[in-house]
Amino acid sequence: MSNPSAQIVLTLGKFEAAPSPLPPASEQHCIDAEVARLLPVADEVEQTVRAQLARAQRLRQAALKRAFEGKPVPQDPRDDPASAMLDRIRARRAVPPAPNGPSKTSRKSRAKVVRTPEGRIDDG
Numbered sequence: 001m002s003n004p005s006a007q008i009v010l011t012l013g014k015f016e017a018a019p020s021p022l023p024p025a026s027e028q029h030c031i032d033a034e035v036a037r038l039l040p041v042a043d044e045v046e047q048t049v050r051a052q053l054a055r056a057q058r059l060r061q062a063a064l065k066r067a068f069e070g071k072p073v074p075q076d077p078r079d080d081p082a083s084a085m086l087d088r089i090r091a092r093r094a095v096p097p098a099p100n101g102p103s104k105t106s107r108k109s110r111a112k113v114v115r116t117p118e119g120r121i122d123d124g
Contacts, residue, residue, distance in 0.1 A: 078118070
C-alpha cells in the first residue's frame with residue numbers, strides 16, 4: 001500500500017541500515033587535532049572583532065558629540081577652506097535651471113565630493 005501523504009518514512013531500522021561512511025581513525029585524529037588548533041584562533045578573532053566594533057562605536061559617538069558641540073576638527077592644509085567650497089555651491093545654485101524645468105537629481109549625485117590625485121577635495 002502506498003503512503004497517501006507522499007512523505008518518506010524513515011524508521012530507526014532504515015536509519016541504522018543506511019551506510020554512514022567515516023574516514024579512517026588516523027584521519028579522524030588529524031581532523032580533531034586541526035579543529036582543536038583552530039578553535040582558539042577563532043575565539044581570539046571573535047574577541048578582536050568585538051573589541052574593534054565597540055571601539056568603532058565609541059569613536060563614532062565621540063565624533064558626533066564633537067560635531068554637535070561645534071568643536072573644530074583638524075583640517076588638511078591642502079584642502080580648500082570651507083568658505084571656498086560654499087562659494088562654489090552658491091555659484092552652482094545661482095545658475096538657472098534648464099528650459100524644460102528643474103530636474104530631479106538623487107542625493108548621491110548632488111553630494112558628490114571626491115579627493116583629487118593631488119590630495120585636494122573637489123566638491124563638484
